[in-house]
Amino acid sequence: MFTVLSVMLVTGSILSACGSAPNSGESVATGTPEATKAANDKKITLTVATNIVGEPANVLQDIAKSFEQENPSIHVEFSAPGAEYENIMKIKMASNSLPDVFSTHGWSKIRYGNYLADLKDQPWVSQLDDNIKPAVTDAAGKVYALPIDQDKSGPVYNADILAQYGIAVPTTIEELLKACEEIKTKSGGKVTPIHIGGADSWPIGQFFDFMASSYFISGNKNYAKELKDGSFDWKNFDQLPQLFLDMQKKGYLNKDVLTAKYDDSAKAFAEGKAAFGIYGPFLIEEAKKTNPNVKGGLMPIQAAIAGDKVTFAGGEKTTWGVWKNSPNQEAAKKFVAYYAKPENVAKVAKAQALPPGIKGVAIDAGSLTKDFEKYKDVAVIPYFDREYLPNGMWDVMCKNGQDMLAGAITPRQYSENMKKEFDRLRAVK
Structure with a gap:
């Protein structure tokens, strides 16, 4: 018995020391060339x-x-x-x-x-x-x-539609609204002035993110300090949701704004059924998948206050x-x-x-390259929600915009909901 056990132990030790063959799929002994190769691999x-x-x-x-x-x-x-x-x-x-x-x-x-x-x-x-x-x-x-x-974003326009109706690229909110009225009237309702895919919610947030900077940040009289320290009077915000609701009531937005998606905006833009997109340059690139010949242009965000300058939203x-x-x-x-x-x-x-x-790399934005060159001196300011709202407010802007267009809340209630969440999220920041 003792001899048998001794032989088994010695044999086991030898097998353990030898390890298995390199190609067996099992581990190899440390220190061998095969082990080194396995480690490197x-x-x-x-x-x-x-x-x-x-x-x-x-x-x-x-x-x-x-x-x-x-x-x-x-x-x-x-x-x-x-x-x-x-x-x-x-x-x-x-x-x-x-x-x-x-x-x-x-x-x-x-x-x-x-x-x-x-x-x-x-x-x-x-x-x-x-x-x-x-x-x-x-x-x-x-x-x-x-x-x-780097993001350098603003609304985009269908160049053929503006040319067809003799409309200049709007630089103020007042000019934008006038252009919308002309397009709706002259096209007999066949062209939607501004197409928004509201079912996706984020395009509604994009509208508020763009325009809030014009109303509350970029002007000589602005509320940047109050938004930063939390003392902003949200009654001042009422004018922006009111603008958005008025656009819907006047027929400047697509009738299916609450059921249309972003893809629908790109398709309408490509087919010449939408004049403006409150998205950014990427809408044009998306539209080209439907119509490679669509002529789109980038424009700065319109100024809301008389005497103010146009801007771009930007950042990462x-x-x-x-x-x-x-x-x-x-x-x-x-x-x-x-x-x-x-x-x-x-x-x-x-x-x-x-x-x-990165420096040293030329801009190659296709047909938009000329627009970036044209507006190279236009100020780029951070997106409103990134700079002036606490984390979590983006969804609040989007959801309340949907609710307002659906008739569930008023512009005043939109601002009240913004204030409530603004204060709550600042407290937990």
């Missing part, structure tokens, strides 16, 4: 998430695939969940378990600042465009994210930030730096029809 998996959708998201993913080819030891797990992105990120922030690399969608400093690694030591930082730099850096020198392109658009607690920070920074290459910046900016966020 082990890939790092980078989790990457973006809010960008559509063709621009496809461009981002294609660049990620090229990155993988050039860096075979790194696997990229790419995610573009669309409308659910913000809610997903809120859950991940609450659990402090974010993707290695993620899009900051306009909130790199205010919302995600405490979760982001400082990228100031990256080689591309010296090439940040001066116009976008303040949006992704702070006074202490921290760099929160790579801005691959397509960005990459690195989670400060990522276990793969070096690989994540390498991934971000890959997108900072001029050729990749050019691809992303072109897909969004926006100016690049």
Whole structure:
């Protein structure tokens, strides 16, 4: 018995020391050439998430695939969940378990600042465009994210329709309303002056986000300080929801505003059935999928107060930030730096029809390039909700806009609901 046990122990030790054959699919002994190769072949998996959708998201993913080819030891797990992105990120922030690399969608400093690694030591930082730099850096020198392109947004117009009815590009709210009346009357109702896909809710929020800056921020007399310190009198806000409701009542909005979607706006614009889109340059690119020959133009946000100047809304658009607690920070920074290459910046900016966020890359926004050049000196101010409203107010603007157009609330009640949520969210900020 003793001899048998001894033989079994010795045999077991030998088998344990030898390990299994390299091609058996099982583990190999440490220190062997096979083990070293297995370790070298082990890939790092980078989790990457973006809010960008559509063709621009496809461009981002294609660049990620090229990155993988050039860096075979790194696997990229790419995610573009669309409308659910913000809610997903809120859950991940609450659990402090974010993707290695993620899009900051306009909130790199205010919302995600405490979760982001400082990228100031990256080689591309010296090439940040001066116009976008303040949006992704702070006074202490921290760099929160790579801005691959930069938002410079305003309403768009169908150039053929304006030419057909002899209408100049409006520069004030008064001129915009006059243009809407002329288009509705001269077309016999066949052309919708302003098409909004209200069923998606966010296009309604886009209207308020654009116009709120004209009414309350960009003028010589503005409420920036009061909105920042919380003392803003929300009765002053009534005029904006009232404007929106009046547009609906006068027939300046599409009749199906509450059931139409964003895709319907793009289709109507492409088919010459809508004159204006309160969206941004991307509406034109979307419309070209239906009609490649559609002639669209970008215009600044109209001034609401006499004597004020037109403006653009801007800030971050397509960005990459690195989670400060990522276990793969070096690989994540390498991934971000890959997108900072001029050729990749050019691809992303072109897909969004926006100016690049890095110096030395030419604007290639197709037919809109001339508009960006024409309005290059127009002031770009941050989106109203990003700068002057607490986190969470975007949904409030959207939902109350839907309710008001449906007749469920009045403009005064819209403002009251804004104040209630403004105070609540400021308290929990």
